[in-house]
Amino acid sequence: LAKTTQPISMDSYEGQEVNITCSHNNIATNDYITWYQQFPSQGPRFIIQGYKTKVTNEVASLFIPADRKSSTLSLPRVSLSDTAVYYCLVGDIAGTGFQKLVFGTGTRLLVSP
Template structure:
């Protein structure tokens, strides 16, 4: 399974856009890129998933360059409630690799007033 690398922590202020980049140099052809969010004392929650180019939903955008060796999660206009740990994962979502998703240390985002 492809290993991911992301910053350990980031700080931001309310109303700013936050971009968290993840590198996955060994991503396989069938792998999808997925981001999860975890608040203290809660289980991780799915944010967004993509394969290539750009994906946007009501929560975030995911930018994936053509070589797919990295991806960037973009959170528009963060608020205090976006303070959480964000995990980047890659895996084949159907054939079995997805069942062994490995969560790294994640990126601790702290949003300040």
């Protein structure tokens, strides 16, 4: 499983765009990239997943360069409720459903008024 590296923490203000970058230099061909969000005393929640280029949903965008050695989660116009820990995970899309999720320490995002 490819190891990921993220900033430990980030600060932002309401209404700003936040970009969190994750490094995964040893990503394998079959690996895809997934981001989870976790609020205090809750379980992680899936945000977005991608393999290459750009993926966008109603919550966030995920940018993946051609070499796939990094990815950037973009949160447009954050609000106070976006204060959470964000985890970047890398794993094999071709595997069976019997996959274990490997979490790092994540990025603690603090959004201030």
